[in-house]
Every structure is written in structure tokens, then in C-alpha cells.
Amino acid sequence: MHRFGVVLTAFALVAEALPAQAPSDFTAIRLAPILAGVSSARLEADVRTLVGFGTRHTLSDTVSETRGIGAARRWIHARFDSLAAACGGCLEVLDVSEVYEGLARVPGPTNVVSVIAIQRGATDPDRFVLLSGDIDSRVSDIMNARDSSPGANDNASGVSAVLEAARVLSPHRFRGSIVYAALAGEENGLLGGQTLARMATELGWRLTGAINNDMIGNVEGIDGVSDTVTVRVFSEGTSPVESDSARRARRATGGEVDGASRQLARYIKATADRHLPDLDVWLIYRLDRYGRGGHHRPFADLGFPAVRLMEAHENYTRQHQDIRVEGGVAYGDVIEGIDFNYARKITTLDAAVLASLSWAPGAPQAVRLRGAVQPAATLSWQPPPDSASVAGYRVYWRRTDSATWDHWEDIGMATSHRFDGLVVDNWFFGVASVSPDGFSSPVTTAWSN
Ligand SMILES: [Zn+2]
Numbered sequence: 340m341h342r343f344g345v346v347l348t349a350f351a352l353v354a355e356a357l358p359a360q361a362p363s364d365f366t367a368i369r370l371a372p373i374l375a376g377v378s379s380a381r382l383e384a385d386v387r388t389l390v391g392f393g394t395r396h397t398l399s400d401t402v403s404e405t406r407g408i409g410a411a412r413r414w415i416h417a418r419f420d421s422l423a424a425a426c427g428g429c430l431e432v433l434d435v436s437e438v439y440e441g442l443a444r445v446p447g448p449t450n451v452v453s454v455i456a457i458q459r460g461a462t463d464p465d466r467f468v469l470l471s472g473d474i475d476s477r478v479s480d481i482m483n484a485r486d487s488s489p490g491a492n493d494n495a496s497g498v499s500a501v502l503e504a505a506r507v508l509s510p511h512r513f514r515g516s517i518v519y520a521a522l523a524g525e526e527n528g529l530l531g532g533q534t535l536a537r538m539a540t541e542l543g544w545r546l547t548g549a550i551n552n553d554m555i556g557n558v559e560g561i562d563g564v565s566d567t568v569t570v571r572v573f574s575e576g577t578s579p580v581e582s583d584s585a586r587r588a589r590r591a592t593g594g595e596v597d598g599a600s601r602q603l604a605r606y607i608k609a610t611a612d613r614h615l616p617d618l619d620v621w622l623i624y625r626l627d628r629y630g631r632g633g634h635h636r637p638f639a640d641l642g643f644p645a646v647r648l649m650e651a652h653e654n655y656t657r658q659h660q661d662i663r664v665e666g667g668v669a670y671g672d673v674i675e676g677i678d679f680n681y682a683r684k685i686t687t688l689d690a691a692v693l694a695s696l697s698w699a700p701g702a703p704q705a706v707r708l709r710g711a712v713q714p715a716a717t718l719s720w721q722p723p724p725d726s727a728s729v730a731g732y733r734v735y736w737r738r739t740d741s742a743t744w745d746h747w748e749d750i751g752m753a754t755s756h757r758f759d760g761l762v763v764d765n766w767f768f769g770v771a772s773v774s775p776d777g778f779s780s781p782v783t784t785a786w787s788n
Contacts, residue, residue, distance in 0.1 A: 363730075364777035369698065370614055373690050376507040379683040383674075385499035386556075388414065390489040390674055395476040397527045398449060398484040408523070411474055412452050415521045418502055419456040426509040430456040430519075437534040444481055444527040451524035453531035456505055460515040460697060463725035467539070468548045468696045469518040470504055470689055471532070471634055472497025473525035476672070479661045481526060486661065491674040492650075493658050494525065497552035500686040507690050513697035514728055514774070515547075522634050525553075526659075532637035540641055545724075547781070548603045548696060549638035549645040555685040556677035560652025567681045569619045569651035570611075570688065573633075574604035575626040580642040585786070592708075593739060594786035596624065597767060599644040605743060606781045607646065610692050618684045621651055622742060628653075644781075648685060699778035700728040703754075703770045708785035710763035718768050719755035720783065730775040734758075735782050736766045744769065744782055 389395065392414075393406040400407030416432060423430035436452040439445045453474070460466065476490025477483075489495075498521045505519040524530030539546050558567045577589065577598040589595060601624075608620035627633050627647055635645035654676065662671035701723030710716035722729060734756045735744040750756050758768065769782035 363775065366695065366777045367614065369776060369778075370691055370694060373507055373511070373694050374614060374687055377503055377683050377687040377690055379679040381503050381506065382496070382499045382682050382686060383677075383679045385418075385502055386491055386495040386674060386677060389495035389498060390491050394484065394486065394488040395474055395490055396484040396488055397445065397451065397475045397524045397530070398482070401450070408475060412454050412521070412523065415454045415474065415498065415502070419454065419505065419519070422502075422505050422509050423456065429509050430458055430505065432456045435531070435535050435538060437530070439524065439528070439530050442528055445524075445530070451530045451534065453523045453535055454521045455535065456519045458505075458509060458513070458517040458519070460517075461512050462514045462728055463701060464516050465543070466515040466545045466547055466701055466725070467518055468515065468550070468693055469520055469546060469638070470501050470550050470552070470693055471520040471522050472499070472501045472552045473531075473634055474498055474521050474523050475526055477526040477659055479659060489662075489671065489673050491672050492556045492677055493554050493672050494552070496554060496556040496677060496682050500552045500555060500682065500689055503686050504690045504693060508693060511694065513694065514700065514725065515697040517693055517697055525634050529632055529634055529637050532634040536637040536641050536643065539638075539643070545701070546638070546643045547702065549635055549643050550603070550607070550689065550692065551633055551635035551645065551647045552649075552685065552689065553633045553647055554649050554653065554658070556679065556682040557650045557654050557657060558652070558678040558681050559654055561654045561656065562652055564652045566651045567678060568617060569621050570685050571621045571623050571649045571651050572604045572607050573623045573625055573627050573635075573647040573649065574600040574645075575639060576601055576624060578642050579640060589786055592786065593767070594784065596742075597784050597786060599781075600639060600646055602769075602781045602784070603644040604646050606696070607648075607688065607692050608743065610695055611688055614691050615684065615688055618688055620688075648689070650681070695778050696781070698776065699774050699780045700725050700772040702780035702783045703732065703772055704783070706770060706783045706785045708763065708768055714760060714762065716758045716761050716763040716766065716768060717755060718758070718770055718785070720770050722754065723772055723780070728774055729772045731773050732756075733771045733773050733779060735769045735771070736761060739765065739767055749773070
């Protein structure tokens with residue numbers, strides 16, 4: 340009893356020490372039904388259906404109702420339609436298609452058809468966050484469009500995560516818009532992502548994050564490690580489209596590990612640390628795996644913040660392989676290679692991140708940092724377009740050699756903050772917007788926008 344009393348006293352002291360201007364934090368309450376709602380059984384059912392189309396190769400049959408890429412994309416479209424019906428039409432479902440030809444992996448004219456569903460935000464509908472997975476599959480020969488190509492993990496697992504996130508999130512109303520995307524033509528050249536990224540640019544979407552799921556179900560690694568608690572988040576450090584002046588400023592003041600994609604990755608890690616005790620995010624400081632691609636890349640290419648979520652330990656005997664037994668080893672991307680409870684954890688993280696970003700206001704803009712040859716640093720910024728949704732700003736600082744935002748303070752509605760006693764040379768600084776219910780935008784730094 341006595342020890343219990345001590346704990347309570349300590350808790351009361353901590354509670355009293357919270358800053359007076361902190362927005363209320365209802366994030367755990369608002370996210371609870373989302374965190375509890377993702378179903379491993381639903382993920383498994385969707386992967387089974389996708390595997391059941393035999394092959395989803397980009398050059399496979401488009402006419403059959405039971406086999407090939409056409410049947411698969413029509414089934415995905417119908418799934419989004421039924422989710423839309425269940426939420427009173429809250430999803431706009433559309434095919435986004437483009438004919439590609441004359442490529443090494445797409446020689447003849449081929450209609451590459453992605454399927455997307457848009458859930459419009461209530462107060463900031465022009466701000467978007469996108470969740471994606473890939474419809475198509477392949478075996479050993481990339482041009483083999485006939486043989487059985489289950490693509491259970493690569494990447495029916497990712498598409499199933501997108502469908503499940505849409506099912507769990509569509510009953511809720513968010514401030515910003517969400518795009519759920521089943522992208523086509525990944526294996527044959529990241530084609531569907533290129534089409535959609537270009538469309539986002541042409542439509543003027545404020546796309547604040549493209550979160551790609553590519554292989555989220557394998558837990559037995561080729562490296563001999565079995566890991567059901569870690570997810571990798573790949574992000575590049577700087578934007579490939581930064582201007583020469585931005586590059587010169589970055590050279591002078593640092594920030595090569597602080598581009599907008601990296602801030603999105605840190606946001607995902609912070610969300611997992613706060614709300615998913617059974618999943619650890621492993622930040623990988625790379626655009627993608629060594630010499631390999633994924634569908635977040637076309638979005639990053641156009642300057643949108645973009646990351647890839649992926650299992651921590653891959654098994655190459657289960658990727659891009661003809662189904663066979665060779666030297667006693669079973670090859671093939673079959674459903675038996677997926678741990679659906681692990682896929683559920685990563686899908687839960689997807690849903691929690693989408694909800695948090697979309698309930699949050701937009702991030703602060705035009706962030707500036709001053710403080711050379713002074714004993715204090717001063718950060719200033721402009722409010723986001725939906726400033727009416729901002730209940731306060733949260734400033735962050737960390738050592739230049741730290742991977743995460745280790746220190747923060749809620750400072751109320753001011754649009755500048757002086758960090759007394761912090762010499763600007765030794766720290767990185769950033770700021771986020773916080774909603775009345777406590778949802779935070781990603782951190783904007785002085786050099787990441
Ligand atoms: Zn692949």
C-alpha cells in the first residue's frame with residue numbers, strides 16, 4: 340500500500356508540471372477504436388482473394404473474371420465501392436490509368452490501371468496523405484505473365500493493408516483528406532505510381548505524405564532472424580528536387596538527415612512509440628533497399644514526402660520466384676510465408692498514422708531559424724492554411740547527432756520562439772501544429788520545406 344501511495348504522489352507531481360498552454364491530449368481516446376479495429380482475419384481473407392487470381396502480372400489477362408490483373412483490379416474497385424456504400428458515400432472510387440509501351444518490361448501498349456479511393460477531409464480537403472500497396476505480382480522471369488504468381492507478400496499484403504485501413508478509417512471524419520491507393524505496374528517499372536504522382540501534381544494536391552507498404556508479412560528472414568516486432572521505415576535524407584539555393588543553405592547549416600521524407604518517417608516512429616507498444620520502428624536512412632525500388636519513389640521523385648514501410652527481415656526465397664523446390668528449398672511467394680498478426684501490427688500503424696496526420700492541422704510553413712553568434716536561437720514560422728484547426732504550436736530541438744526529436748515544448752499560439760541558452764550551432768530545431776484534441780502535424784524544420 341505504501342509503495343502504491345508513493346507512485347500516486349509522483350504521478351500527481353508530473354501532472355502538475357505540464358505546461359499550462361498544452362492542448363488537451365485526447366489522441367489515445369480518439370485512436371482507440373482504430374487501434375483495436377484492424378483485423379488479421381480480414382487481411383488474410385483479402386490476401387487469399389488476391390492470390391486466388393492466379394497471377395496479377397502487369398501483362399496478364401485483363402478480360403477473365405477469375406484470373407489475371409483485370410479481375411484483380413475490378414475486385415479491388417468493388418471492395419472500395421462496398422466500403423463507400425457502408426459510409427454513406429464517403430469514398431470516391433476511381434481507376435487511374437495510363438497506357439505505357441516501348442519499355443523493356445512493357446514492350447506493347449498496356450493499360451496500367453491503379454485503383455484509388457479518396458476520403459475528403461472536412462476542413463482542409465486540399466491536403467492529402469496517401470497510403471499505397473501494389474496490385475501486381477511477378478515470378479523469376481519478369482516477362483512471364485502466364486505462370487502462377489501468387490505475390491502473397493509482394494504485394495498482396497500491402498494492398499490488403501490499404502483495404503483494411505480504408506475499412507477502419509472510413510467511419511471517421513478527418514480534417515485532411517486520405518487517398519487509399521492500390522497501385523499497378525510496380526514490378527514492370529513503378530508505372531502506376533508515376534501516373535498517380537503526376538496526377539497529384541497536375542491537380543495541385545498538397546500531398547504531405549505518401550506511405551507505401553511493400554512486403555509487410557514475412558517474419559523469417561534470409562539472415563536467420565525471426566522478428567515479429569520490428570518494421571522498417573525507409574526514407575531519404577534530402578529532397579531530390581531541392582533548389583540550388585536550398586542545397587547551398589543546407590551545406591552551410593546542415594540538414595542532410597532532415598528532409599521532409601525523413602520527418603514523415605520520424606512521425607511514424609513517434610506514433611508507434613506512443614500508441615503501438617507491440618511494434619518498434621527501425622528508421623532506415625535510405626530511399627529504399629540497396630539497388631531496389633518501390634512505389635514511394637515516384638512520389639519522392641516529384642518532391643512529395645514519401646516513405647516505404649516493410650518487414651524487418653526479408654526472405655529472398657519467397658520473392659520474385661517461380662514456385663518450385665530446389666536443393667531442398669521451397670521457393671515462391673506463397674500465403675504460408677505470411678504472419679498475419681505481424682501484418683496486422685503494421686496495418687494498425689498505417690491506420691494510426693493516417694488518422695493522426697488527418698486529424699492534425701497542416702504543418703507550420705516558411706520556418707526560419709536565426710541566432711548566429713548569440714546565446715539563444717529563434718525559430719519563426721507561418722501558420723498552415725487551416726490555421727483555425729491549430730490549438731497551439733509545439734517546438735522541438737535535438738542534438739545534431741540524434742535521430743529523433745528528443746526535446747519539445749508546447750508554446751501556445753505564438754508564431755516564433757526563442758530558445759534561451761541554446762547555441763544555434765549545436766542543435767536542430769523544428770515546429771509542429773497541434774489540434775485542439777492533441778494531434779500533431781509532422782515537424783517542419785527551417786530547411787525541410
Ligand atoms: Zn517485388
